[in-house]
Amino acid sequence: MTSIMPAPRLRGEPTTVGDSQYVPAASRSIEHLATPALLLDESRMARNIARLRGRLAGLGVNLRPHLKTGKSLDVARRVMDGPAGPATVSTLREAEQFAEGGVRDILYAVGIAPGKLERVTALRRRGVDLSVVVDSLDAAHAVAKQSRISRDPIPTLIEIDSDGHRAGVSRKASEQLVAIGRVLHEGGALLRGVMTHAGESYACDTVEAISEMAERERAEAVACATVLRDAGLPAPVVSVGSTPTAHFARDLSGVTEVRAGVFVFFDLVMAGLNVCTVDDIALSVLATVIGHQPDKGWILVDAGWMAMSRDRGTASQKLDQGYGVVCDVDGVPYPGLIMAQANQEQGILALRSGADAQLPQLPIGSLVRILPNHACPTAAQHDHYKVIQTGSREIVDQWSRFRGW
């Protein structure tokens, strides 16, 4: 039975954010956890990290991991080159939290809002090499102005739109690119180069298509850096990346660093793209069976969309995995069983339509583990990772997550 009394902290980072109401004793098994709970298989995570590191080493390019997936100093330390980085973040809150934990080389990879520049300056004054991203003259002017006011040239990358997916300057708009570069370089900022993210790689059908997307991502970024250099502007950094393209790029000539985030845990969307297998997924949500509707072939559990997130990323893929693939307590998938529907705190498990499988016998109180569509939003629904190793039910550690902006 679980207890809500505070218990001693385990080894690992001290908790600085989030709740810590329930901390398991060192020898505890996941069988005694309050559910729903977020499990992280450290063995699988280590394998995922080693795989991408091996690939990029072979291509002679550095990894600047995106820490938005883990939002945890414990995860960050395992995925970065060293305790100081380099790293990528998606919010200034992440930059502040990781800086607190000793990370010193951080790229904030979302277009900077002028109102956030004072926080950027404050972090830089604490010794953090925090760089920002712009894709417009207005934002470039704001960064240049803040650089002059703070007497600190803010390192800035120009975002390139390599695939029409979201923000960025198109390679075709070379005059605009150079104009933005000049505003930064001559206005007091530190023009550091270009960055792009091939978000459209998530919509690729085949590994071959991902490879082509990776080449496009590389070529567009390198071409834009060349445009800047040809105009007499500095562009030492060419930063590209997404988890799919990072794994299937064949050549990264001219690229100085690769960013990727979700590879650390992987998920069903990545498995659907054949970037990983279902067996590589390191994250799962532990849930308890609370009911049955035998006429409908339903098993009800105490994890709904609050625990899984509302992400339905596989809905647009060939194999729709509902709200997640259902595994036994040891992480082995039940054939054909998915979380077909979700209410706030209640998930409905059912066989996938057309599945050649039997509904498992899972009495009330049985534990299951659900693999998520998308690791980033699912992890974001939880304040801690309960860390386990493949094939074991022992909780070996607890790592805190943070959130907010």
Added chain:
Amino acid sequence: MTSIMPAPRLRGEPTTVGDSQYVPAASRSIEHLATPALLLDESRMARNIARLRGRLAGLGVNLRPHLKTGKSLDVARRVMDGPAGPATVSTLREAEQFAEGGVRDILYAVGIAPGKLERVTALRRRGVDLSVVVDSLDAAHAVAKQSRISRDPIPTLIEIDSDGHRAGVSRKASEQLVAIGRVLHEGGALLRGVMTHAGESYACDTVEAISEMAERERAEAVACATVLRDAGLPAPVVSVGSTPTAHFARDLSGVTEVRAGVFVFFDLVMAGLNVCTVDDIALSVLATVIGHQPDKGWILVDAGWMAMSRDRGTASQKLDQGYGVVCDVDGVPYPGLIMAQANQEQGILALRSGADAQLPQLPIGSLVRILPNHACPTAAQHDHYKVIQTGSREIVDQWSRFRGW
């Protein structure tokens, strides 16, 4: 410009959970908030609460508000009859947090897992009238056993399946219903009656259909209570409800209490069902414009799915509102403008397909407010409500939210 320095607490509840990195000074305007931020219009909320209270008073039935939407003691105190309740919760964490804040009459409205009964007992020993829900013989036996072990009869409602939506015993399975009732009543628990939730009302096309669903919800629950009473079992409570059926029930004879949650804030899904208007929505996410892609008709903001949630509840309605309806900083919708796509920390605003409207001129740094598809998951992405009044930009208070299980 925003500051990350701690500032004095505002009036309101002390923060016991969640982060409190950014607390605005009392006179601050939303124009100085770090974005994205969650805004709560207290005037609209008060109007929404008064409307449902007025309706239920007219029907002579009590309200047992569902506190899962707000997850905030400040919101709870405004929606409950009094500081002690009654209230409904979706997790034991909510029960524990609200009990800490003085709530004493709580229904945990998700089927109880046997492993959670010790926490139920612990809360009841603290003087909380916490009741639970079962829909099976196995769960009934577990509750009866825990009642005997703890020498405290746990008040229990039997969940009724009134619409085939999720859990519950069907009215047709009257033998099973009576068997469950007997296990509870004779086994040491306190059989308190029946409860049901017409979740299918979210899929209704018309107000007329919602009224019919409300009648079905009422009739099924009352019939099941009658089955128990005819078998000589007690069933003093007949608890029904969902936000749509609570607003359009014409008759609630035999019902003792109504549960509803999302009505406190309302959202675009409820507006799509005509349960409210877009102008009733009390919750919005404040965001800053960070870029433009004029060729595509896109405006980019610093709120993505992490701030809005992945909920796309309007996707299955007549009017798909994307990730939300875009308003100006004062909360007035821009005609036809929605958040059409969302990345983790970046939203893409665009005119709805076929909209007879112009893209507004919103320079970088402009503020917008996004109304959510579904208030519960959107609010869950944030740790605080910045409280405002309709038509004013002044932050009059900050209320904490909690989360977890």
